[in-house]
Amino acid sequence: MIDYSSRISYRSQSLRPSEIREILSLTEGKNIISLAGGLPGPEVFPKQQLADIAKRVLEDLGEEALQYSPTLGVTPFRNAIMSFASSKGIKVNEDDRVAVTTGSQEAIYLIGLSLIDPGDNIIVEAPTYLAALNAFRFFGANFISIPLDEDGMKVEMIENEIKKGIESGKKIKAIYTVATSHNPTGVIMNDERRKHLIEIANKYDLLIIEDDPYGFFVFDTDKRFTSLKTLDTEGRVIYMGTFSKILAPGLRLGYMIAPRQFTRTVELGKQIVDLHSSTLSQFIAMYAIKEGVVDETIENARKVYRKKRDVLIEALEEYMPKGSEWYKPKGGLFAFVYLPKGVDTTEMLPTAINKGVAYVPGRNFFADGSGGNAMRINFSYPSIDKLREGIKIIGETAKEMMK
């Protein structure tokens, strides 16, 4: 049999496996507590409602739901997303269009494809969502990392970094941010910083990519955090949402809302990537929006995840070695835990998996390779008992590593 290694494109030789996916495949089918993925808790899926909806969609609209559909999405579904987003306070401009994508991963990928030339710089939080780093990197992006604190990205540091970048000849294209319920830290950018971020984008003519999978999962306040899309007055914000956390990831539906000029480019890219996303999924999600199933799921998941967050914090306080640090997540599905300096969470992972628990090493979330003593812990997926047990094992493993 022939060897393929000499036939693989240079482009794909640079691809590195997603550490999350690799860890998930290590744990698949084994009795391991996974705190690694970003999976919704299965108890929040509206199973029976979706079973009924799926049947009705196919009986009522089978010919359409089973057929090919437009590249940017089924028109009534795109309209439903538009209304849904507006009703949640996301400002939609007259010139904006919705592009439905195969999960928000594809939205990130198509944004990369549409925007990034090799050597372009993207400003990101440090840490930030590793799958965005990987996708943007594939198109040749470099990154300018901005630290964050409990109020989100330290926006006051950006301008200086931009000036330095420009001086050294860097082309800076966009700022990528998970402003609300940040992945991996769970912090929320405050309104003042959001306004400042918009000012900076205007001043330096940058785009903002607002990745908002967790905007609905804010735990301790009813205060509204204004979407960057809403604050924007110049059409600079490409807003991304997903049905993975507010309905079900198995439908594989994400979306972006952006100026028509941009979604047109995205459309041309999507034509060659996958032509369109599942028509059936789109009709199911449309019914789920209209029948209130999405809103119910959000409310339910918010309660479930807040409770789990509280359990996590208790467990972290009880079991983690002295000197460990974390932000108490204000929202989202994750906490980011720093172990005492010197503990390497990548080295520690095989031992942790052997003892029955998986997490994602922190280094993956930094464009600059820092975060060696950090780890991302997911609290939405495991049961409360497993979550507590998982943290206990991690704490014990870390303490042994420190001996």
Place this chain on the structure above:
Amino acid sequence: MIDYSSRISYRSQSLRPSEIREILSLTEGKNIISLAGGLPGPEVFPKQQLADIAKRVLEDLGEEALQYSPTLGVTPFRNAIMSFASSKGIKVNEDDRVAVTTGSQEAIYLIGLSLIDPGDNIIVEAPTYLAALNAFRFFGANFISIPLDEDGMKVEMIENEIKKGIESGKKIKAIYTVATSHNPTGVIMNDERRKHLIEIANKYDLLIIEDDPYGFFVFDTDKRFTSLKTLDTEGRVIYMGTFSKILAPGLRLGYMIAPRQFTRTVELGKQIVDLHSSTLSQFIAMYAIKEGVVDETIENARKVYRKKRDVLIEALEEYMPKGSEWYKPKGGLFAFVYLPKGVDTTEMLPTAINKGVAYVPGRNFFADGSGGNAMRINFSYPSIDKLREGIKIIGETAKEMMK
């Protein structure tokens, strides 16, 4: 509002709209007979069976079917595809793996991503499937076009082209072929040529990309055409299939079967492109395979499409201007019609659409820009009456153009 044109990547500036998608969007919602797409006839969709299956999947396996799933596909579904393909005479080697994709468009895209470096040459039929040309072109492919006749690609011409290519310093990576029920012509490569093609691939160390969406739709014979995958003894064939024609395109499921070394690269690409394909769709298709719904759909569709093919041929004979030529499709969903020389089908299209019928101009299917007087006509989607009426209008329009 800011202008995006200066921000678009060079890569995406080279993207041209798929003419099929553009024509489909022109006809959407209008009373136009579309012979342009590659859409299954809606009457062949097993609507009620899929409605029942969808409900059962979500009731029985909701937690799994609504959750994230592995990048290469849900394991039992991948196994079901393996068995399904084997049962249809596709040889699956021990080292082969299935990769589930978001329609076979994504399979084509990921093959391009995994294999093609700028300047690499792919040998293709002339004409060939235009979406493959577009996707491979995106990665910088050049093409070597080989004419075909009613027995498929003129394989005896390939070796000479390879020698010329090598002499002029071309790097040739693979042969892309729709060997059975070819798109757009409906011809079928005979077994002798298939064997010769494998010999050539072996001799010149090339891969073969066997795109097989229409292998089940062969109309006039029960003779088996041996899959190139089955003839291959060196692991050179990347086999692609799809559920779009044998179940429903709205599920958005394609697949490839290829050596593990290659699907591993595809997996890394798919991780950044869309993480995985719809989990729900995968479980629905798995049930449909196991419960015989796929086999029933194939049998039914084959009969329906044969009947429509016969109607098409009658109508072509009746209405097309003298001097028009076509292969009688032996299988598949399309006929490729050459009008008398001098008629430009691209120029003719707006008039045809005005008169109420759409087709795809032939030039799109040639890597070398020929085919200006040809057109692809789909016969699977329209009703028999609309099909006849559509051909009548095209014939009249062509005759007017010739005046």
